[in-house]
Amino acid sequence: MNLLQTLPWAVPGVNDAFFDLSYVLQLVTTGLANGAVYALMALSVVIVYRTTGHMNFAQGEMGTIGCLLVFSISVERGVPYWISIPAAIALSMVVGAVLQRTLVQPVERRGGMGVVLVTLGLFLIINAVDAVIWGADPVTPVTPFPSEAGDRFIILDGPPQFAIRYSTIGIWITLAVVVGLLWLLLQRTRLGLGYRAVAANPESALLVGIPKDRMLMLGWALAAGIGTLAAVLFSQKTGSLDFNLMAAVILYGLAAAALGGFDSIPGAVVGGAVVGLVESLVPAFFSFIGSELSLVMALVVIVAVLLVRPQGIFGKAKVVRV
Amino acid sequence: MTLLTVEGLEASYGPVRVLHGIDLTVERGEVVVLLGANGAGKTTTLRALCQLPGLSTSGRVDFDGRSLVGCRTEEVVRRGIAHVPQGRGTFPELSVEENLDAGAYLRRDRREVRQDIERWYDTFPRLADRRHQSAGTLSGGEQQMLAVARACLSRPQLLLLDEPSLGLAPLVIQHLFEIFAELNRSDGTTILVVEQNATLALSIATRAYVIESGQIVLTGPAAELHHDDGVRRAYLGF
Numbered sequence: 001m002n003l004l005q006t007l008p009w010a011v012p013g014v015n016d017a018f019f020d021l022s023y024v025l026q027l028v029t030t031g032l033a034n035g036a037v038y039a040l041m042a043l044s045v046v047i048v049y050r051t052t053g054h055m056n057f058a059q060g061e062m063g064t065i066g067c068l069l070v071f072s073i074s075v076e077r078g079v080p081y082w083i084s085i086p087a088a089i090a091l092s093m094v095v096g097a098v099l100q101r102t103l104v105q106p107v108e109r110r111g112g113m114g115v116v117l118v119t120l121g122l123f124l125i126i127n128a129v130d131a132v133i134w135g136a137d138p139v140t141p142v143t144p145f146p147s148e149a150g151d152r153f154i155i156l157d158g159p160p161q162f163a164i165r166y167s168t169i170g171i172w173i174t175l176a177v178v179v180g181l182l183w184l185l186l187q188r189t190r191l192g193l194g195y196r197a198v199a200a201n202p203e204s205a206l207l208v209g210i211p212k213d214r215m216l217m218l219g220w221a222l223a224a225g226i227g228t229l230a231a232v233l234f235s236q237k238t239g240s241l242d243f244n245l246m247a248a249v250i251l252y253g254l255a256a257a258a259l260g261g262f263d264s265i266p267g268a269v270v271g272g273a274v275v276g277l278v279e280s281l282v283p284a285f286f287s288f289i290g291s292e293l294s295l296v297m298a299l300v301v302i303v304a305v306l307l308v309r310p311q312g313i314f315g316k317a318k319v320v321r322v
Numbered sequence: 323m324t325l326l327t328v329e330g331l332e333a334s335y336g337p338v339r340v341l342h343g344i345d346l347t348v349e350r351g352e353v354v355v356l357l358g359a360n361g362a363g364k365t366t367t368l369r370a371l372c373q374l375p376g377l378s379t380s381g382r383v384d385f386d387g388r389s390l391v392g393c394r395t396e397e398v399v400r401r402g403i404a405h406v407p408q409g410r411g412t413f414p415e416l417s418v419e420e421n422l423d424a425g426a427y428l429r430r431d432r433r434e435v436r437q438d439i440e441r442w443y444d445t446f447p448r449l450a451d452r453r454h455q456s457a458g459t460l461s462g463g464e465q466q467m468l469a470v471a472r473a474c475l476s477r478p479q480l481l482l483l484d485e486p487s488l489g490l491a492p493l494v495i496q497h498l499f500e501i502f503a504e505l506n507r508s509d510g511t512t513i514l515v516v517e518q519n520a521t522l523a524l525s526i527a528t529r530a531y532v533i534e535s536g537q538i539v540l541t542g543p544a545a546e547l548h549h550d551d552g553v554r555r556a557y558l559g560f
Contacts, residue, residue: 109375190427193416197424200413207372207407209399209428209476 022162025155027280033168033237034252035276036175040230041246041253042260042268043178044223050199050263051219052108054115058122059227060250065126066092066228067141067235067245068134074142081142085232089225096224097217104220105213130243138242141235145170171233178226179269185222186265195219199263248295252279255298258305261315270313275301325350325480325512326371331381333363333370340366342536343381348480353506353513355523355544358533364516365408367533368482372398372405386479400428404478408485408516410469414458418449418468421457425472435475442471445501463494470498474505481505483515487522495519499526524548 041060048056056062066088073084099122107114145151145167156162186192197205198215206212227246234249235241256275260267278297283289289297305312326348333341341363348354358364370379373393383390390398399405413421422442426435443450446467452460457468466486473481483502487495503526505511517523524530524544532540532547540553547553 193420193424194427196416196420197413197427200415201411203374204407204411204413205424206374206395207399207405207411208425208472209396210424211394211396 020160022156022158023160023284024281025162026160027284028277029162029164029168031277031280032273033165033171033276034279035256035273036171037230037234037237037249037272038252038256038275039175039269039272040178040226040233041249042256042272043182043265044227044230045253045257046260046262046265046268047182047219047223047226049257051195051202051216052104052115054108055119055254056122056220056223057116057119057250058126059223060231060246060253061123061126061130062092062096062224063227063229063231063249064243064245064247065130066224067231067241068130068243070142070232071134071139071241075139081144084142085144085229088232089228092228093221093225097221100217100220101213105216127243127247134243136242138240140239141241142232143167143236144232145236147236147239167236171237174229174233175269178229179265182222182265191218251295252276252298255301255305258302259312261312264312264314267312267314323350324348325352325386326514327382327384328371329382331367331370331379331383333366333377333379335366335377340536341370341379344533344536345538346531346541348512348514350479350512351506351510352529353502353515353527355520355527355530356514356516356533357520357523357530360518362533363536364533365484366536368405368484368514368516371482372403396428399476399478402477402479403482404473404476404480405482406466406469406473406484406486408488410462410465412457412460412465412468412472415456417454417456418460419453421468421472422475425475428476438475438477442474446471463490466490466494466498470501474511478511480512480514483513483517485516485518487517487519495522502526521548 041063044059045055048054048059069091070081070084070088073079073087074081103118103122104115107118147167151167152163152165154161154163186196194205194210195215195218197208197210198212202212205215230249231246235245238245252275253272256271257268258271259274260269260271275298278301279294282297283294324347328344328346331341331344332339344363344367346354346356356364356367366377369377371383371390372395373379373390374395379391381391385401385403388401390401393401413424416424419439422439423435426438429435443453448464449467449471452464457465460468470483470486486498486502490498499522502513502515506513506526515523515527524547527544530542530544530547531538532553540547
């Protein structure tokens with residue numbers, strides 16, 4: 001069914017195929033699948049930002065190295081993925097906490113922009129280390145979810161066909177589980193209370209005896225674990241893995257976090273979905289925007305949010321009494 | 323018995339020296355008030371006692387027979403000091419109940435914490451009505467009640483109060499100071515309070531110190547300072 005053909009006039013610059021239902025649904029599904037990965041990256045950004053007030057630009061690269069480790073352990077050594085993936089996540093959590101304690105905390109005490117430079121430096125270093133150890137050629141990643149061409153539910157037979165891959169559903173379920181566990185941890189445990197108290201008022205948190213430094217390490221550990229998970233899922237989605245796996249994804253994650261307000265967990269999830277949909281629908285709708293411009297869309301989202309609503313959709317505007 | 327001994331306490335924010343050798347003692351069971359003008363160093367004294375980061379300190383601070391110098395703030399709290407900071411310092415995004423739970427962060431006796439929280443709800447029924455509201459929505463008086471209750475949930479031996487009357491209505495102030503006197507009388511909590519309102523503070527205190535430009539310039543029993551005309555004119559402004 002082509003809706004465009006029912007219109008009495010032609011719409012310039014608009015892709016005809018956009019008015020086919022199957023095609024649009026397929027784009028939405030693709031957008032929401034990528035969006036779930038962006039949401040995970042946005043969650044990592046938010047978890048670090050809420051307590052420390054800074055962004056970890058190396059979050060994506062930390063995920064990439066975790067994902068490459070999974071590849072080495074499982075594909076090269078034959079260890080099953082259900083061991084290698086949790087092991088890589090656990091290891092990256094430890095590394096995240098150690099990096100926070102040894103590199104970020106001493107620099108942060110001196111104030112200023114030091115932390116931003118440290119995380120940017122980490123970004124470049126980890127990226128280079130990945131290339132040195134694993135080489136620059138893409139490899140076939142570990143796929144925790146079924147990844148054959150036929151592993152999908154066909155919902156509307158085509159052409160054009162509308163189908164949902166099993167792996168896409170797997171990514172959505174993973175995101176839901178991560179959000180659920182995070183909610184339980186933050187809202188229902190003593191550790192989570194300590195984390196939220198530090199986010200709300202760091203000095204008062206110290207004054208009731210909460211070890212603030214350890215809560216900052218906890219934030220980095222959680223973010224690193226989620227980042228590695230995001231990288232594993234994204235490599236399954238693209239079917240190819242190299243040292244640049246997450247270089248663009250972190251930008252989409254930052255856009256999603258900005259959209260959600262930088263300090264809101266639901267905001268990160270909705271932000272991820274919106275950024276994924278924008279990335280998938282806008283280039284398809286306007287034929288003059290090629291898919292190579294899709295990264296620009298992420299930057300447009302960031303700038304638009306900062307201009308129109310700096311606190312994001314779900315963020316709270318900071319009220320300071322003087 | 324002496325609970326807190328401070329000798330030659332110096333403190334600086336970066337290159338700026340704020341305290342130039344504070345000497346004071348607090349006996350167990352006392353209410354001691356620290357008076358002084360704006361900028362004299364009252365708040366800094368309390369912050370230095372808690373070893374808050376951002377402040378470099380030197381000198382002797384002994385609490386309950388052991389030194390606090392170089393401890394982390396969480397360790398100071400664990401040792402039995404609770405601090406109600408100036409401007410309340412509640413956790414605005416957390417509910418009233420979560421604020422109180424956070425106050426008991428270091429305690430493991432969950433049942434007794436529950437009982438303590440209920441007791442504070444009896445003391446401040448307005449907090450009980452708002453227990454699921456976020457603390458940021460409370461009025462100034464309610465926030466101060468919450469801050470006091472939160473500090474007391476760590477079951478401190480020494481309670482530090484920084485300008486508890488600031489910006490509050492007279493009736494609320496009166497209620498709070500009754501609670502402080504009651505805490506001291508029945509729970510035996512030792513209190514060190516910083517106040518601008520000298521008359522009010524001297525009315526519940528046993529002893530007072532007057533601080534000027536980062537040094538103690540005067541000390542004595544509260545009643546004496548309260549009635550000495552020369553002292554009142556020179557230091558207390560009433």
